[in-house]
Amino acid sequence: MEQKLLNSPQSEVNVIDSLFAEMVLDKALLDFRKKKIQQKIDQSLQDRNKREFLRLSEKLKDLS
Template identity: 65%
Template sequence: MKKNLLHLPQPKVNIMDSLFAEMLLDKALLDFQKEKLQQKIDQSLREKNKSEFLRLTEELIKLS
């Protein structure tokens, strides 16, 4: 016997849970981007690349 999936009850989505999940993902992405930028800034310092350092720090400031 074939079940008709269209007639199954759909789970209710809690809007607050969805917003919380979205905020959590946004924060995780932002933290990841900042960490990558900080690593690149450290690399530019090791290489004594002033122009790259200034560009990356500007980018980090915009993210903050």
């Protein structure tokens, strides 16, 4: 049976790969959320809905 040590180089690579993958996913999710809010902001401008525009603008600013 193969035994892996906690401090082995392979273990460090796996941790780094996992962290990198998590960062990529977090960035993709953030970009997706921003895009959706921007689309809703555009719609609120077309609808001339000032209240919704201001609410969404704050939400977008909080994400940035």
